[in-house]
Amino acid sequence: MAGDPRHPATDLGGFVRELGAFVLFDDDDAAAIRTSAPLVLKHEAVLTASVYEHFLQHAGAARFFLRPDGSPDLERLERRRHSLARWLTDTARASLDPVGLYGLLGIGIAHSHRAHGPGGAIPPELMVGAMSLVQTNLARILAQELGDAAAALAASVAWNKLLLLHLSVLLHGYFVPWREADRRPAGC
Numbered sequence: 495m496a497g498d499p500r501h502p503a504t505d506l507g508g509f510v511r512e513l514g515a516f517v518l519f520d521d522d523d524a525a526a527i528r529t530s531a532p533l534v535l536k537h538e539a540v541l542t543a544s545v546y547e548h549f550l551q552h553a554g555a556a557r558f559f560l561r562p563d564g565s566p567d568l569e570r571l572e573r574r575r576h577s578l579a580r581w582l583t584d585t586a587r588a589s590l591d592p593v594g595l596y597g598l599l600g601i602g603i604a605h606s607h608r609a610h611g612p613g614g615a616i617p618p619e620l621m622v623g624a625m626s627l628v629q630t631n632l633a634r635i636l637a638q639e640l641g642d643a644a645a646a647l648a649a650s651v652a653w654n655k656l657l658l659l660h661l662s663v664l665l666h667g668y669f670v671p672w673r674e675a676d677r678r679p680a681g682c
């Protein structure tokens with residue numbers, strides 16, 4: 495973490511473990527996530543659809559999902575909705591296993607260095623915004639499903655810690671430099 499000159503990707507497991515300790519993510523949080531996972535995942539389709547519907551209402555986010563004629567590309571949206579659902583299902587395991595974390599870094603790079611498809615690379619603030627939308631949806635679902643306010647709060651707190659650990663890894667994709675030399679026009 496802070497003060498360590500190595501790139502976090504050299505030991506992503508260690509980096510996230512340390513950040514997890516910093517945000518007080520402990521075994522009780524992991525257990526709260528795993529216990530509430532079935533309650534959350536039964537709303538997965540509605541949650542992911544609401545995030546992508548929200549994207550379509552904002553030009554800055556919608557542009558990644560539009561056809562050349564400006565209409566929403568429903569197939570692309572459906573594929574992305576499934577990607578988000580897959581990530582949510584993996585997240586619900588509350589695992590900080592390095593293999594999963596490197597997969598997450600790969601997802602970050604797929605957004606930060608996106609070189610094809612409409613819109614190009616996804617701005618980092620939209621990653622932060624998307625995570626906020628997920629948090630908002632989760633808090634509502636947990637309140638509705640758990641009924642008991644204290645249990646819903648404990649579960650929300652646990653999920654929020656883990657989601658921000660994930661966000662930290664996703665954003666590290668943005669700190670991986672392009673190979674500038676390869677992007678220079680020939681002869682430069």
Ligand code: HEM
Nearest residue numbers: 549555558574577578581601604608611616620621624625
């Ligand atoms: C919580 C934040 C997000 C998560 C967890 C997430 C998850 C994912 C996953 C798992 C994939 C598949 C990556 C792969 O095939 O390796 C993906 C791809 C993609 N996502 Fe996201 N996403 C997030 C935010 C966003 C946002 C904010 C946008 C745009 C507004 C976006 C647009 C896309 C696009 C366009 C692709 C396709 C990338 C490509 O062309 O290969 N995502 N996302």
